[in-house]
Amino acid sequence: MIVCNVSLSCAHCPGGGAGGTAATATDAYGEASGSLPPPSLSPKGHLVVAVCLGFIGTFGFLSNLLVLALFCRYRALRTPMNLLLVSISASDLLVSMLGTPFSFAASTQGRWLIGRAGCVWYGFVNACLGIVSLISLAVLSYERYCTMMKPTVADGRDFRPALGGIAFSWLYSVAWTVPPLLGWSRYGPEGPGTTCSVDWRTQTPNNISYIVCLFTFCLVLPFGVILYSYGKLLQAIRQVRGASSVVSRHREQRVLVMVVMMVACYLLCWLPYGVVALLATFGPRDLLTPEATITPSLLAKFSTVVNPFIYIFMNKQFYRCFRAFLSCSTPERGSTVKTFSRATKTPRALRRAGERHAPSSAAPTPIAIERSSLGANHVSPIPSPSPLDRRSAANAPKPKRILVAYLREE
Numbered sequence: 001m002i003v004c005n006v007s008l009s010c011a012h013c014p015g016g017g018a019g020g021t022a023a024t025a026t027d028a029y030g031e032a033s034g035s036l037p038p039p040s041l042s043p044k045g046h047l048v049v050a051v052c053l054g055f056i057g058t059f060g061f062l063s064n065l066l067v068l069a070l071f072c073r074y075r076a077l078r079t080p081m082n083l084l085l086v087s088i089s090a091s092d093l094l095v096s097m098l099g100t101p102f103s104f105a106a107s108t109q110g111r112w113l114i115g116r117a118g119c120v121w122y123g124f125v126n127a128c129l130g131i132v133s134l135i136s137l138a139v140l141s142y143e144r145y146c147t148m149m150k151p152t153v154a155d156g157r158d159f160r161p162a163l164g165g166i167a168f169s170w171l172y173s174v175a176w177t178v179p180p181l182l183g184w185s186r187y188g189p190e191g192p193g194t195t196c197s198v199d200w201r202t203q204t205p206n207n208i209s210y211i212v213c214l215f216t217f218c219l220v221l222p223f224g225v226i227l228y229s230y231g232k233l234l235q236a237i238r239q240v241r242g243a244s245s246v247v248s249r250h251r252e253q254r255v256l257v258m259v260v261m262m263v264a265c266y267l268l269c270w271l272p273y274g275v276v277a278l279l280a281t282f283g284p285r286d287l288l289t290p291e292a293t294i295t296p297s298l299l300a301k302f303s304t305v306v307n308p309f310i311y312i313f314m315n316k317q318f319y320r321c322f323r324a325f326l327s328c329s330t331p332e333r334g335s336t337v338k339t340f341s342r343a344t345k346t347p348r349a350l351r352r353a354g355e356r357h358a359p360s361s362a363a364p365t366p367i368a369i370e371r372s373s374l375g376a377n378h379v380s381p382i383p384s385p386s387p388l389d390r391r392s393a394a395n396a397p398k399p400k401r402i403l404v405a406y407l408r409e410e
Contacts, residue, residue, distance in 0.1 A: 123187030
């Protein structure tokens, strides 16, 4: 059964007193007989938690809403990789709308306010959206790895892989957060009783087996995919660092730093929560204090604020569009750069190939092209170019592909 917290009940229950407290707690959360409720925070502690949740909810909502507004406003941002980032922002925005307000209200009162059904709903929604963010990061890293390693040029307008990755991350998350609703573990109060999540405290085989699987397939496995994908990307970048390559090393490293920072901040927010949850599951019941249990939960919710700032201030596309959005102007030309770097390889490859194979720095004339097309075994005499041909060759415009490659490097 779900462990109840005495702080979730009673001050305003009909009947008051100890009897009213026990009855209300049992009705609200189905407390197991013989289990001891965990201690609660002091009124000052609940106030501090409420202030933190208010900050997280407000800035998480505004920043993620800004990311979605920029994506909808500017066509230059509508790329497959950015679509995966928008999926993460959408899940964070839903946390700010559907989760944080209820824990904020509970912290202001020092008790849970919407009953057992609300606790189960809150735990399911927050667990599902949190796993969506982590799985989306793993899908993002794998997608970038596949894009870099493809021998062909990636199509920046092909959204099918990105949409498939988004669908997979959401369905995968739902598949792992529905079982507690069906009897494999359960959702209940956590920490000082002002938030709800998976029941970490009940040490039964049914509950422990679910928690082990949850951490293996929703934390360890995605993190392994992230490390493998970005490790391979770093290795590929080092291999082409000193050689002539079609890869724009500076741009790739900049985007890679952005994504690695996003992953590092996400793990920094969620790793303490995972450690505390494991200690609550496998450690002694009185090992963790209320402060030790609520702090990792706040850090996990703080990830909804961190991710949008990484998108805006470390991604030049989003940053240019953000500046244009504030000034109500048109984004700079550089903001039209596609996030898929391989889409810009063809012009640069053509330019470098032309530089390697051209016999001189002068632009090829029509006569030179004609001579090269005749073949080495052709013995027919080729007339000398006339002054008119020389004049037309000198006035011929430079290839436009060089200009396109230069604009894309801005």
